[in-house]
Amino acid sequence: MPKTVPTSARRPVSPSEAKSPAPKRASDFPARRPGWMNSDELAEAVAEVASDLVDYQSMSDAELRIATKRRLKAEIDFIANDNFTKPGCGQEVFGESLELAPRQTSLGIAAIRKSGIDLPVHLSRLCEAPLLKPDQERMLFQRMNFLLQHASMHRALLNPDRPSRRRLELIDEMIRLAEWHRDRIVEANLRLVFSIVKKFVNTNNGFDELLSDGIVALIRAVEKFDFDRGFRFSTYATQVVRRNSYRTVVVNQEERQKVAGGIQDMDIDISDDERTSAISEKRWHELRSRLAVMLNDLDRREKLIIRARFSLGSHRKVRTLQSLADRLGVSKERVRQLERRAMDKLRAMAGDVKLAELEA
Template sequence: MSSSTKSKTRKAAAAPQRFEGVTASSLAARLPAWLQSPELEVAIAETREHVRDLTDADTSELRALTKQRLRQEIDFIGNERFRSAREGKRIFSAELGLAERQTALGIAAIRRSGVDLPIHLGRLCEAPLLTPEQERLLFERMNYLLQQAAIHRSVLNPERPSRQRLELIELYVALADWHRDRIVEANLRLVFSIVKKFVNANNSFDELLSDGIIALIRGVEKFDFDRGFRFSTYATQVVRRNAYRTVVTRQQERQKVVGGLQDMDIDIGEEERTSAISETRWHELRSRLSVMLGDLDRREKFIIRARFSLGSHRRVHTLQSLADRLGVSKERVRQLERRAMDKLRAMAGTTDLAELEN
């Protein structure tokens, strides 16, 4: 075990009440032996606050918590070896030996991004890369913990709620999240290197980075560690595909708004018609269009959005489909659309859009 890991372990072991509120209940006597492994000391110390102490919870509260937990699926990547009663001891007796975070790694990631970023973002990239053995062990532990949580969840009964079982499920999930976060941290520099290639006038680095991190987390949760290849190979495809989809979707949304404004006879200038809209102008257009649509009545607003594929509408709806949904005739929908368009043209005439052409 590395000196840094030993130091963390000693600090965690020295802390009073190892499982905090959990130890105060009868749960402590029901904990499996592998869960009390020295290798889990640091993780348990850092996840205490995420495990509620249900000692004083009454029956009605426990029933509500049980129903809530039953509504929440626990997804994991299963493995044949998890069926063995000795698997927990094997996984958590192995040495993980994570290295300390390094400030230099974060600073280097910021410099390589080629983007003017606040220095605090570098803290996201201070975790060293994982060795193949560390990576596999983290994935094994995360999914094994989630599998154990799912097993206990499957026998929950709202009519006979179990305080100990609810606490144990929360502990398993919190520990699984801790292991997931270690994988995410070690791969954040990969996200930086991918999303910077998609940055342009319409897609800022910080927005793409946020989307990329979410994609990375989902990738960790869906990765099958037993297939024999490194997670970075899989994560590269996930993050790159997500960034490409984000850029394309935003471009399509811009084209929808610009096309809708043109169909309303709102002149937005030659530059906007070529779709070269800056981020500021784009948000201004959306904001002003949203204000104008807000002045329409409910049916008019729905018809305009559906006819021009705006907002949540991903395709252009026909007059007949809208008539069916609204329970009116096709001609009535046409009249409502014409009335709404006249209102928008009138509002556009009193709205100063000239500044968008600067």
Template sequence: MATKLAPAPATATKKTAPQPGASKLRARRPAWLNMDELNDANHEADGMLVPLAAATSDELKSRTKRRLREEIDFISNPDFGDTDLGKKLFAEPLKLAPRKAELGIAAIRRSGIDMPIHLGRLCEAPLLTPEQEQMLFQRMNYLLQQAAVHRSLLNPSRPSRVRLELIDRLIALASWHRDRIVEANLRLVFSIVKKFVNPNNSFDDLLSDGIVALIRAVEKFDFDRGFRFSTYATQVIRRNSYRTVVLKQQERQKTVGGLQDMDLDLTDEGRESAISEKRWHELRSRLSVMLNDLDRREKFIIRARFSLGAHRKVHTLQSLANRLGVSKERVRQLERRAMDKLRAMAGDVNLAELETQ
């Protein structure tokens, strides 16, 4: 049985205009949605979708407005203007191979990383043939295009329960096809992110980010350009992993710099030993506790001056003075007072014990 992935909103760079005559499109389930090729996808959708038969008029209006606020993006294709495309697309069998446990076990062994065996279940889907890959991408984007067409016909003043249910089903069916592509390419994520693992970047974190990048790549891939998805996905996942590693390193450097400016004893040797994630998180935790003992303005100034927490850049004294409505000299005094408090608290906290753990 296929592993179900959490639905994610589609993202794309190309959209298509509604089909000619779309304003006359009836709010009813097209016959091709009942074709055998969609049995598995429809069965999964039945377990996810909530019928709207009992919804009140106000509830339908609310859902209509909410749906109109949510864009449905997809990769367009000239063939989508064919009114009989649905029948053609789902007439040809996809013939997906069943999942194999041995594929997951092999992926774990090849990774060379000590990880829970259950992660191998993510890699049990066989690779897709070029023809299967093409069909899945075309079907996924066609289903989203059909949902976008019906969305364009929604009217909050006269909400249509049937049309809302149809849009929900089309999106759910598109997600099913997207998930089959994602599952078949998860081994690619394993093979790429393992190369970025180091003491500061765990395999689990990189794998999670890599899967998100893979889903994003599926939603942006133009299936009609004539090359394999893995070529595009490899670049997306590798670039995402590199960015994750660099951003985490920059965050650590900023925090270490802030601790040094507070005269905490962090020698070069100490910083090397702080590579341990456990020690590093404990040190940051203690710093957070000390910051919480400052008053509101002092805490804000220290975080802004050393780019801690939500602050992504170092703020100048003048910019903080403008934010707080005080003089630049007053901000300097508050910063000095906060630093004195932190030094005193650092003296009470035995930071040296972190170096011996």
């Protein structure tokens, strides 16, 4: 006869526990489109992302396995929330009306005028989205992370040996919908980026570069912001964009100093404040010719590094050690070592060809 637990020994169950079902596990998510994705609140976003979705139905089995492995390698970053896995949460998240205001041309023009910088008119289109109300901001962050968390749950169920077209389509659509909500947050905060980066603009740091870096920093801030903490996003974003702009200015200054130091090591005079040539045009062309010959004596990696570090040839801007490390597939320190070795070779070759004879 089965043993029963006396009523007096049972733990009391609160009304909230009695009514709240247990959260779903990953294995509880079938590879079918959930009902909340048919919400009227998602209709506009669904229509906009439809053209960006991958056609998995036309893929062969081999292509499908490759696509599955690729999706498994790509991490999905989001701010997790235990409530997102509870039954009925989707209807709750998308049940409230977002009511985003339409874009306004006047807002973009006003942002350009307030910048105090002579900017192309087309940039005004970046600032046409109205500011978000606190409730709209909270809902956008909630929906973005809800979609990404559900995409991650489905991603955990992928099997390269038994790929599922329907699940891949579902993951792809959820991620695109999350990006749609992210973009609405970014658009509404671009005027904030304008107001911050313009303070760092000078003769050595152009607005375009600072703006592009600032937008990238803003996107990262959106992806890392935890809306549950109760702070407004603009407070967090201001610190992120300002810190990124300051870092850009510092890196640019360091790069200019390195370039100046490298040229001085090769005995080229750059001290003239008005940047007039210290040698005649004929001598300058001779110097460039000999420098080209010397560069050809370097190996492929050394030649690439010197040209990129000193903005020679097709390189229109100085490249950082990290960007070269990423391109060559080596460490940043290894690039530094290769640069030092190449400079030593150039100095030795400069002594051999007696570059001093080229001086005016």
